[in-house]
Amino acid sequence: MKTTDEIIRMTNITKVYTTGDVETIVLKDIDLVVKRGDFLGITGRSGSGKSTLMHIIGLLDTPTAGTYILNGTDVSKLDEDEQAFQRNKEIGFVFQQFNLLPKLSALENVILPAIYAGMKKTERIEKATKFLTMLGLSEHVNKRPNQMSGGQQQRVAIARALMNDPELILADEPTGNLDTKSGDDVMNTLKQLNKEGKTIVLITHEHDIALQAKKLIQLEDGKLVHTGKGGFSA
């Protein structure tokens, strides 16, 4: 059954890595609900488990135990190809390293998720152009990543994240490789998208960036130690 107001519902999510005989618990009994239209910040020191949580939210990894409902679908135990399908449909990624393909133009980079979704050629070019224009990149459509500034590259990546109209934008340290001004631009873009109805999950270890989210959770040693913005410490 599809619950309309919950994008993410995680119950008792646990992740254990086994190396030889040694078991490392990276996440322990995480319960998390993200509602449609939320802007959630996930923060924590490196090693706190926030990257692993982000990978599980982004269907790049599977939990060892627990249940994960993404936009009404149980995605806890999908195989790799099913994960790829859900990822493609439901989640837009924004990475710290931008992760644009260097040999493709801005437009071709934005189009990528639509290719794997099977969108028609004319439609996807039209749509990608629309997003690039919306993000102020109309003059850079045919430029390669190395011909653009970091801020511009990250906006190309945001356009790519929007390509398949996902409900959820998952931003992993999106300002980590940017100067303050470009970082602010990116944050403003994310806030604008949130206003327009996108649900945003932002992973960051930067205090001032984290505080721009509407809600905040903090991870420490694989556990949720703090929920809400009050009394937050980085």
Add this chain to the structure above:
Amino acid sequence: MSFEELLTLAFRAIIGNKLRSFLTTLGITIGVFAIIVLVSIGSGLQSYITNEISSLGSNVVFVIPGSSGGLGAVLSNKLTIQDSKNLERRLISTGKVTPEVRQVETLKYKNIKDKGAFIIGASSAYPQVIQTFKIAEGNFFSAGQESSGSNVVIIGQTVKTKFFNGGPALGKRIFLGNKLYTIIGVMGKLGSIAGIDEDNSAFISVESASAQYGITSIARIDVAANSPELIPIVIRQINETLLKRLTTDDFSIETADSLSSTISSITGMLSLALGGIAAISLLVGGIGVANIMLVSVTERTKEIGLRKALGAKRNDILKQFLIEAVMLSVTGGIVGIVLGMGVSIIIAIILVSTVTPWSVILAFGFSVAIGIIFGMAPAIRASKLSPIDALRYE
């Protein structure tokens, strides 16, 4: 992902690394090229020899020293001019007989010298036995000239051109080694087999040849039955005559048919062996493709991770790399086919070669198969990369 998109993707990846792609395809090109050229030479040789033999006519029988297919003839040749004479007498009413002895000799006329001419000693019946042999000017020597041992010679077209440069040759006297011969005839053009000019030759009587060179054993006895129906009788008579003095290991009897099938099987083996050697180089080319695809997968680990994160399924990645490998090897294959056919056609002018459709189809099929086989392991490796590990890869 549509096939067209996959092709575009593969094409761009190949173009994006021109030198590397060129070197990789070169391995396949050389392999395919070698297969086509070597097989063409082999089969060209085969059809040439088969044609030559069948043009001799269906009533011809050859007596060859040594047992059939053995090396006896090379070690000891027991067939003599006397055997040929015995056959001539025995077959008087059933066929014509001529021996063939061969000698390389220096020809000299006035101050012109030529070292590499073939002297063939035969009987006066030679033109009646070998029907492809034609006299262009003058006559072949007669039975009388043969038995009297007259020093008369029939020269080939190349010899005529070399020494007389288009002028009249009949009646001129030319040195064969240290003896003077009178030219009484000029042969019609024979052409060349596998680069050996058949027209750079001269015919003298077997008597003169044995007197001058002391030859007793002979290369071959050629027999023409008076009609094809007489061949079984002729073969029986040859056996009866020769077995009085020789054993079955000392000679063998070949008809045009048996000879061409023997030679066909030899040249067929030759084609196969040449093709096999060439196939090894194609295999090496395939390993080159596998190698470069593995490098390419490692280099593009991050790209693979990203594509997966954006929704590529295993199969999408598999196809992407497989098609790239096939495109590399097929490009090499097509270039190899074009070059191979071109060179085979050029070789056909100088030597003999026939481009066989099956070698072209086989070479193309091989290059596709090599792309798939050697592209598969790298492509599977790429498709199995975990997106997280791949994205983290630096």
